[in-house]
Amino acid sequence: MNTIVIGIAGGTGSGKTTLTKRLREHFGEQEVSVINHDSYYKRHDELPYEERCKLNYDHPDSFETDLMIEHLKQLRAGQSVEVPVYDYTIHNRSDETITVRPAPVIIVEGILIFASQELCDLMDIKVFVDTDADVRILRRIVRDVKSRGRTLDSVVSQYLTTVKPMHEQFVEPSKRKADLIIPEGGKNAVALDMLIKWVSNHLSAV
Template sequence: MNHLIIGIAGGSGSGKTTLALRLKERFGENEVRLIPHDSYYKRHDDLPFEERCKLNYDHPDAFDNDLLIEHLKALRAGQAIDCPIYDYADHNRSDRTLHIEPAPVLIVEGILPFVEPALCALFDYKIYVDTDADERILRRILRDVKERGRSLDSVILQYRTTVKPMHEAFVEPSKRQADVIVPNGGENGPALEMLAHHIRSLIQRANTL
């Protein structure tokens, strides 16, 4: 089996996850595996909760890309992995893992997968989701307060101190690595259908090699 590795990048709240999920819906259940880059935030058991809250989670150094690269290479070689699970409320990696079996298509989505050269080099196809900043911050507030147990004040503080400056320094420039730029992520129906068709053609091409 040939394994196609797709990277989806974009700012926080841009619609990356929605795009990844809707792409997965276009294929069979066993054809696609989703791997959040967030799952590979570094573990910080050495720091108390108060200190973990202060860390910059929007900088490339926040991620254990070496482990993700190791796992992607294992999946490409037909080996299953135990993917970390990140606890957003605790600001640390959980003790639980998610067992992931190989599949024809592996999708990695996150804010910074295109920044680390060794990781970026593993992607056969790179998609950047480009969404207006006002829309992104509104989505982030709703998500972090409702789904991740954060306070409104903490979300706004984090956005001003790390999310916005790191987006400008690292996320936005990484779009230059993309093969295609998609406005509005999973809400862009025509782009979604185009991507699904193109990915299907890439799978077929890989299987003829």
């Protein structure tokens, strides 16, 4: 199968998921498959819940990126993959998986996906969603408190101790690897239209 792989990176709460949603809406659910780096957080059955809560989940080493790379290669080769399911309420992988099937457009989404050169080499275009830090932290608070069962204090503490320092050390520098930088992600209609046209032209050429 001829595929286009789009890497969408950016800080927490930057709008990566919104951009991914807009692309899927335009090209159709059957034409776009998505794999999210968050699904590949390492399993830590050896640690009790209290210790898992203390781990740094914003460092590249917290992910099983090698497995994601293997899955992306399989998808590009026309094979379906079983993607892990991460359960944020227990800070560990669940025993479930989700089947992701190959498609003409494959989106790889994640905060730290550009930190891996091997992963970058599998992408046809690398997009960085750039959003102000104050907007991103507010979005993260709303998401984690409403959808992931977190307390406000725990979200703020994690942001100050790991999220912000890791963003400055790993995420922000990875912007240099991007082919396209989009302020405000899927809400930037002009940039979204440019990306859609690029993907459409690329699809028609393969």
